[in-house]
Amino acid sequence: MATTPVEPTPxxxxxxxxxxxxxxxxxxxxxxxxxxxxxxxIGRLLYDSQAVLxxxxxxxxxxxxxxxxxxxxxxxxxxxxxAEREQGITIDVAYRYFSTPRRKFIIADTPxxxxxxxxxxxxxxxxxxxxxxxxxxxxVLRQSRRHAYIAHLLGVQHIIAAVNKMDLVGFSQDVFExxxxxxxxxxxxxxxxxxxxxxxxxxxxxxxVRGSKRMPWFSGPALLEYLEQLPASGASPDAPLRFPxxxxxxxxxxxxGFAGQVASGTLHAGQxxxxxxxxxxxxxxxxxxxxxxxxxxxxxDSVTVTLEDEIDISRGDILAGEEQLPSVxxxxxxxxxxxxxEPLDPHKIYLLKHTxxxxxxxxxxxxxxxxxxxxxxxxxKKLDMNDIAKVDVKTTLPLFFDPYRLNRTTxxxxxxxxxxxxxxxxxxxxxxxxxxxxxxxxxHSTREExxxxxxxxxxxxxxxxxxxxxxxxxxxxxxxxxxxxxAGPNDFxxxxxxTVAKAYQLSGHIxxxxxxxxxxxxxxxxxxxxxxxxxxxxxxxDDTDEEATERIMKVLRKWRDKQSDSxxxxx
Amino acid sequence: MPLxxxxxxxxxxxxxxxxxxxxxxxxxxxxxxxxLYSIGKDSSVMLRLAQKAFYPGKIPFPLLHIDTNYKFPExxxxxxxxxxxxxxxLIVHKNQKALDEGANPYDLGTQKCCGLLKTRxxxxxxxxxxxxxxFGGARRDEEKSRAKERVYSFRDSLGQWDPKNQRPExxxxxxxxxxxxxxxxxxxLSNWTEFDVWLYIHAEKIPIVPLYFAKEREVVVRGxxxxxxxxxxxxxxxxxxxxxKCRMRSLGCVPCTGAIRSDADTVPKIIEEMISFRxxxxxxxxxxxxxEGSMELKKREGYx
Ligand SMILES: Nc1nc2c(ncn2[C@@H]2O[C@H](COP(=O)(O)OP(=O)(O)O)[C@@H](O)[C@H]2O)c(=O)[nH]1
Ligand SMILES: [Mg+2]
Numbered sequence: 001m002a003t004t005p006v007e008p009t010p011x012x013x014x015x016x017x018x019x020x021x022x023x024x025x026x027x028x029x030x031x032x033x034x035x036x037x038x039x040x041x042i043g044r045l046l047y048d049s050q051a052v053l054x055x056x057x058x059x060x061x062x063x064x065x066x067x068x069x070x071x072x073x074x075x076x077x078x079x080x081x082x083a084e085r086e087q088g089i090t091i092d093v094a095y096r097y098f099s100t101p102r103r104k105f106i107i108a109d110t111p112x113x114x115x116x117x118x119x120x121x122x123x124x125x126x127x128x129x130x131x132x133x134x135x136x137x138x139x140v141l142r143q144s145r146r147h148a149y150i151a152h153l154l155g156v157q158h159i160i161a162a163v164n165k166m167d168l169v170g171f172s173q174d175v176f177e178x179x180x181x182x183x184x185x186x187x188x189x190x191x192x193x194x195x196x197x198x199x200x201x202x203x204x205x206x207x208x209v210r211g212s213k214r215m216p217w218f219s220g221p222a223l224l225e226y227l228e229q230l231p232a233s234g235a236s237p238d239a240p241l242r243f244p245x246x247x248x249x250x251x252x253x254x255x256x257g258f259a260g261q262v263a264s265g266t267l268h269a270g271q272x273x274x275x276x277x278x279x280x281x282x283x284x285x286x287x288x289x290x291x292x293x294x295x296x297x298x299x300x301d302s303v304t305v306t307l308e309d310e311i312d313i314s315r316g317d318i319l320a321g322e323e324q325l326p327s328v329x330x331x332x333x334x335x336x337x338x339x340x341x342e343p344l345d346p347h348k349i350y351l352l353k354h355t356x357x358x359x360x361x362x363x364x365x366x367x368x369x370x371x372x373x374x375x376x377x378x379x380x381k382k383l384d385m386n387d388i389a390k391v392d393v394k395t396t397l398p399l400f401f402d403p404y405r406l407n408r409t410t411x412x413x414x415x416x417x418x419x420x421x422x423x424x425x426x427x428x429x430x431x432x433x434x435x436x437x438x439x440x441x442x443x444h445s446t447r448e449e450x451x452x453x454x455x456x457x458x459x460x461x462x463x464x465x466x467x468x469x470x471x472x473x474x475x476x477x478x479x480x481x482x483x484x485x486x487a488g489p490n491d492f493x494x495x496x497x498x499t500v501a502k503a504y505q506l507s508g509h510i511x512x513x514x515x516x517x518x519x520x521x522x523x524x525x526x527x528x529x530x531x532x533x534x535x536x537x538x539x540x541x542d543d544t545d546e547e548a549t550e551r552i553m554k555v556l557r558k559w560r561d562k563q564s565d566s567x568x569x570x571x
Numbered sequence: 572m573p574l575x576x577x578x579x580x581x582x583x584x585x586x587x588x589x590x591x592x593x594x595x596x597x598x599x600x601x602x603x604x605x606x607l608y609s610i611g612k613d614s615s616v617m618l619r620l621a622q623k624a625f626y627p628g629k630i631p632f633p634l635l636h637i638d639t640n641y642k643f644p645e646x647x648x649x650x651x652x653x654x655x656x657x658x659x660x661l662i663v664h665k666n667q668k669a670l671d672e673g674a675n676p677y678d679l680g681t682q683k684c685c686g687l688l689k690t691r692x693x694x695x696x697x698x699x700x701x702x703x704x705x706f707g708g709a710r711r712d713e714e715k716s717r718a719k720e721r722v723y724s725f726r727d728s729l730g731q732w733d734p735k736n737q738r739p740e741x742x743x744x745x746x747x748x749x750x751x752x753x754x755x756x757x758x759x760l761s762n763w764t765e766f767d768v769w770l771y772i773h774a775e776k777i778p779i780v781p782l783y784f785a786k787e788r789e790v791v792v793r794g795x796x797x798x799x800x801x802x803x804x805x806x807x808x809x810x811x812x813x814x815x816k817c818r819m820r821s822l823g824c825v826p827c828t829g830a831i832r833s834d835a836d837t838v839p840k841i842i843e844e845m846i847s848f849r850x851x852x853x854x855x856x857x858x859x860x861x862x863e864g865s866m867e868l869k870k871r872e873g874y875x
Contacts, residue, residue, distance in 0.1 A: 078718070121739060125742045255627060261591075354744075409743075412741070412742050
């Protein structure tokens with residue numbers, strides 16, 4: 001609700017605790033199976049708290065579509081896409097804003113179809129509370145369980161079970177209690193305590209904003225009343241400082257400010273901090289602002305700080321409280337929700353975005369997959385869309401992280417497919433994997449580990465007669481982070497070529513061979529060592545050095561990005 | 572109740588911090604971002620947030636205004652003054668070809684006109700500048716299909732939105748990766764409501780176009796709309812101009828933006844007035860109501 005901050009006070013029942021702090025924001029999302037009435041519930045909530053504007057209501061009343069038994073199909077208030085209205089389902093999250101005299105709400109109305117679980121997860125990832133709907137005529141379904149599980153996994157603090165369509169079961173207390181017992185049992189298996197259960201009729205409004213005369217046996221607060229008094233979560237100011245650096249502000253040589261949002265803890269001038277990954281200790285000199293420079297900053301604040309010492313910090317680095325540093329490492333264990341129809345591939349190199357860092361990574365081991373119904377941990381070779389699993393992740397560059405339960409910001413990541421650029425997974429960090437334990441598993445580094453570190457397998461570029469291009473190419477690749485080596489005509493004797501090529505091939509380099517002339521034999525021998533897929537004989541016409549270099553770079557980048565695909569075929 | 576009571580300021584601070592995070596994230600990750608500047612109240616707020624996000628540095632991207640040629644003269648005047656005042660680079664783009672060929676809302680109808688002078692022009696303007704990300708001031712509370720949009724809204728190489736196939740967007744981990752030719756629309760004000768925007772304008776004393784303030788204006792009353800008489804608005808047979816105290820609730824093109832009767836000539840009065848409103852802000856925009864779901868259709872074609 002945008003335009004009416006003052007609503008008539010709903011009749012309130014006695015005995016409801018006062019809100020923690022008047023006017024605080026609560027973000028909540030809906031969850032549950034298709035047709036359980038999520039969208040209808042949100043529509044009803046908005047309507048009964050007079051947060052629906054007249055022209056919006058008129059357009060719903062006018063609509064040719066109405067699946068509701070009553071005069072108004074409330075689901076049309078949030079199902080804002082054509083396809084949704086036509087098919088009568090929710091496809092993607094809708095965000096709605098409204099407030100009561102007691103507090104502000106951001107609601108995420110999410111889809112119930114298993115196919116759109118990724119959108120449900122999107123809506124839940126920032127929620128303080130999740131209202132899981134259960135259709136009283138159907139009981140607890142697979143999707144109700146899945147959603148309760150995902151909400152819990154994503155750290156949603158309050159899970160509410162709203163048993164809906166009570167009008168269809170004669171407002172029966174028995175039915176309600178049976179469903180609640182089933183839900184509670186599942187919830188307690190997950191470790192969710194204190195589920196609040198409320199019987200509602202979204203369609204007719206019972207126990208949504210106001211209590212229901214038709215269910216005198218229920219004495220708890222209506223759904224909205226309950227939500228009004230829930231404490232909102234939020235990172236603790238008492239936790240150790242985590243300040244991921246998002247942007248470096250450098251208007252002139254005299255000023256270097258580090259901009260970011262405080263993930264946890266507090267910041268103030270004079271405070272000692274440690275910069276990671278350099279581990280250099282320094283102090284905050286000042287917090288800089290457009291006007292009224294603040295003395296301190298709390299979790300959630302977006303600020304810019306300057307430091308006492310000139311140290312090298314860039315985007316993706318982190319400032320941390322020295323009393324407790326985050327884990328620093330390239331190996332971690334996480335729960336992952338897979339969100340793409342192409343299954344997870346343990347050999348593929350993905351991109352992983354964690355705070356302001358994006359690194360290459362492999363999700364190389366699936367410890368177990370969770371059966372949503374029974375919560376059993378099943379061994380699994382692959383992960384399909386909507387699967388949830390515990391995995392081992394190995395990144396090319398170190399991340400600075402905490403367990404998700406301690407810190408939602410430094411404990412979460414998304415997985416991106418480098419070829420399609422689509423977000424394919426969401427990760428919840430449980431902790432670091434001891435590097436020692438890992439190292440002890442193998443005696444020396446493997447080809448795969450090298451590929452992971454360098455971002456590419458070994459390869460050869462055969463570049464005859466253009467020594468300048470060879471040098472330029474080597475420099476460019478090196479600057480881009482490739483593991484590259486130039487093998488020029490004076491670097492070794494002709495008869496050493498085979499040995500040199502073999503050594504570089506094993507070590508994982510991209511080697512640029514720049515011979516004066518190519519006896520076809522030499523070329524053939526090197527090609528045989530690398531194999532046709534990793535050997536690039538470059539024909540250079542009369543293009544400039546610059547053009548030639550760029551052209552080869554393009555080919556190499558394409559080849560590198562394709563590697564993940566061919567690895568899949570090989571495995 | 573004072574307008575700027577503590578809990579409201581607290582809420583604005585939260586929204587501000589979130590928006591600044593988004594602005595910085597996109598500025599850091601994209602090669603050529605641009606801010607779409609529409610001169611309205613939301614743009615004014617977005618611009619202030621950008622000033623704050625990169626202070627004491629300059630705003631690290633240019634502003635782009637899609638000028639349909641049918642904007643109120645006050646808007647153009649304000650635009651040029653404000654961009655200079657803020658010290659931002661301003662790019663103005665027009666679909667000159669369509670204008671030369673005589674495109675206008677009266678002959679084409681609002682939909683076609685909007686398609687040519689806004690959507691087409693926007694896509695051309697973005698392509699010409701080689702921009703891979705464009706900040707927009709759209710809010711989810713404006714309209715049903717906007718309520719569905721991500722903070723980072725992916726657009727294909729034709730600038731189109733595919734609402735059935737949006738990338739998941741968890742936490743504040745935005746995925747801006749795209750191939751050449753594709754782009755991302757970035758919406759830093761996603762979680763703001765109209766009310767928040769006005770409160771912020773009040774709290775921050777942000778300058779806005781005078782058309783938002785009530786004043787006696789020469790208008791013609793046509794059905795439910797009050798159209799301000801400006802160059803280009805033609806009287807229909809039988810219509811008479813009259814003086815009405817009115818103001819604009821949202822700013823668009825002269826022929827398609829209606830005024831509302833109002834006495835609110837200060838920001839606090841506008842806020843008070845809004846509290847009593849029971850109708851949404853875009854109601855006075857002709858274009859959004861051509862048919863059910865028309866905003867979604869426009870967005871799919873590349874509109875904001
Ligand atoms: N009788 C009855 N029908 C309901 C109730 N809540 C929702 N419905 C109907 O159930 C169907 C699915 O509702 P919808 O809100 O779209 O479910 P969603 O898929 O969970 O969002 C619609 O036809 C609603 O009118 C209720 O409390 N009682
Ligand atoms: Mg729904």
